Amino acid sequence: MTLAWLTGSFGCMFSRENVETHPIRRSLKFGLGVSALLISLSLAIPAGADDEISVAPDTPVFGDPGTVHTIASQPVAAELVGEPCDLKVTSTNGGSVHMGNVLTVRTGEHVIVVENVEDSSDASLHRLERVTMGETLTVELTLGEDGVSSLGYNVGFECTPEDLVPEVKPGRVENPDTTPATTPATDPPSPLPVVEPARATPAEPTFTG
Amino acid sequence: MLAVGSACGRAFNDPLAGWGGEPEVASITILPVDIEVASKVVVVAEATVPAVVAYTSPDVLTAQVGHFANPLPTGGPLVFQVVDRDQSGQWLEVLLPVRPNGTTGWIHSDAVSLAENPYRIDVDISDHRLTVSRQGEVLVGTDVAIGTGETPTPIGEFYLTALLQPSSPNGRYGAYAFGLSGFSETLREFNGGDGVIGIHGTNEPESLGTDVSHGCIRLHNDVITELAQYLPLGTPVTIRN
Numbered sequence: 001m002t003l004a005w006l007t008g009s010f011g012c013m014f015s016r017e018n019v020e021t022h023p024i025r026r027s028l029k030f031g032l033g034v035s036a037l038l039i040s041l042s043l044a045i046p047a048g049a050d051d052e053i054s055v056a057p058d059t060p061v062f063g064d065p066g067t068v069h070t071i072a073s074q075p076v077a078a079e080l081v082g083e084p085c086d087l088k089v090t091s092t093n094g095g096s097v098h099m100g101n102v103l104t105v106r107t108g109e110h111v112i113v114v115e116n117v118e119d120s121s122d123a124s125l126h127r128l129e130r131v132t133m134g135e136t137l138t139v140e141l142t143l144g145e146d147g148v149s150s151l152g153y154n155v156g157f158e159c160t161p162e163d164l165v166p167e168v169k170p171g172r173v174e175n176p177d178t179t180p181a182t183t184p185a186t187d188p189p190s191p192l193p194v195v196e197p198a199r200a201t202p203a204e205p206t207f208t209g
Numbered sequence: 210m211l212a213v214g215s216a217c218g219r220a221f222n223d224p225l226a227g228w229g230g231e232p233e234v235a236s237i238t239i240l241p242v243d244i245e246v247a248s249k250v251v252v253v254a255e256a257t258v259p260a261v262v263a264y265t266s267p268d269v270l271t272a273q274v275g276h277f278a279n280p281l282p283t284g285g286p287l288v289f290q291v292v293d294r295d296q297s298g299q300w301l302e303v304l305l306p307v308r309p310n311g312t313t314g315w316i317h318s319d320a321v322s323l324a325e326n327p328y329r330i331d332v333d334i335s336d337h338r339l340t341v342s343r344q345g346e347v348l349v350g351t352d353v354a355i356g357t358g359e360t361p362t363p364i365g366e367f368y369l370t371a372l373l374q375p376s377s378p379n380g381r382y383g384a385y386a387f388g389l390s391g392f393s394e395t396l397r398e399f400n401g402g403d404g405v406i407g408i409h410g411t412n413e414p415e416s417l418g419t420d421v422s423h424g425c426i427r428l429h430n431d432v433i434t435e436l437a438q439y440l441p442l443g444t445p446v447t448i449r450n
Contacts, residue, residue: 192252192325195324195325195326195441196324197439200385205373205400205402207399207405207409208360208396208404208406208423208425209399209424
């Protein structure tokens with residue numbers, strides 16, 4: 001079983017842009033906002049689905065009440081399409097209140113709706129459903145009364161350990177002398193770039209002098 | 210009570226604990242170097258999003274320490290000096306440019322890009338001496354002016370947050386002025402600012418080696434001009450007595 005997660009902090013709503021892929025895990029990322037609403041979405045899916053998609057923050061988006069905005073949409077790995085998964089959605093609002101905003105998560109034939117995600121400060125809502133993964137996973141937000149919402153979050157998949165352990169067939173005798181070498185769970189580190197020199201900004205300082 | 214697929218690796222802060230089992234520490238190595246290593250290289254985090262929120266611990270549900278806009282009001286990029294990371298590598302503890310001096314907070318690694326910084330600055334208050342080094346090799350040693358007894362230069366660990374170029378190199382801040390993450394402990398505001406300490410040039414080179422400033426560290430204009438050519442933002446600054 002694999003667990004995936006999506007977190008979000010809603011300060012201002014960003015649209016999707018700049019999708020990148022990464023071989024390790026899957027995630028949709030938006031910049032952290034002022035923390036109005038946070039969403040968590042988790043998937044229990046077969047192991048081997050760890051990869052990543054990053055979505056950079058964009059400009060805030062406002063719309064008419066009732067309009068639907070796609071917050072994120074990502075393809076599901078081919079090996080996962082049609083697989084049963086536990087889909088967990090958690091939303092937690094921060095300080096800002098926007099009445100009637102609805103969060104919708106879609107994959108395949110399944111639709112999970114979390115209503116009133118920003119109706120009150122610090123509200124925390126949860127959904128957990130078994131779904132069959134479709135070809136895409138889409139998160140939408142339907143704007144409520146004031147036509148305002150804002151967010152920043154990411155989506156990632158993480159595997160649970162038990163599913164990474166190969167199943168042992170009944171009656172099979174394991175020979176410790178032939179135990180296969182383990183594969184490192186992490187990618188080898190890659191070097192960080194060296195930081196560039198500062199670029200001076202023309203401005204009058206207000207330091208203590 | 211909220212469930213976030215936590216950025217803390219196995220410490221999955223999940224109200225639905227037990228569901229799905231404990232997540233794997235899957236393998237995502239965000240930081241390729243050990244930040245805690247006592248080498249002379251530090252890690253600088255530059256914001257890649259319009260705003261970065263710092264929390265008291267590596268969890269978005271904890272209290273916010275600060276909210277930082279990117280770019281800075283002066284136009285430069287928002288940077289932090291990284292001092293630690295959590296096990297997952299998804300959260301970074303950074304030194305924050307807020308009062309009180311030395312405050313740290315946790316930011317999400319998705320909000321920044323990371324780079325190594327081989328430079329550091331050491332300031333010895335009693336000797337009125339500033340030293341710039343690169344991985345242990347001293348590049349510059351120079352006399353400085355520091356704060357008076359009433360407006361002392363604060364002691365502690367800071368980093369360079371900004372590099373400004375005043376319109377005139379002959380003004381009180383000289384040719385360039387680096388902003389620090391630290392603040393005066395006696396001045397809450399100064400010259401329209403909120404008491405941020407700077408390292409800058411001067412139009413009074415005769416003051417170098419004395420205690421005359423309001424807390425800033427003054428250098429000779431030639432020296433600050435040289436430093437402005439290669440020092441990165443995020444460079445750690447240690448001020449000791």
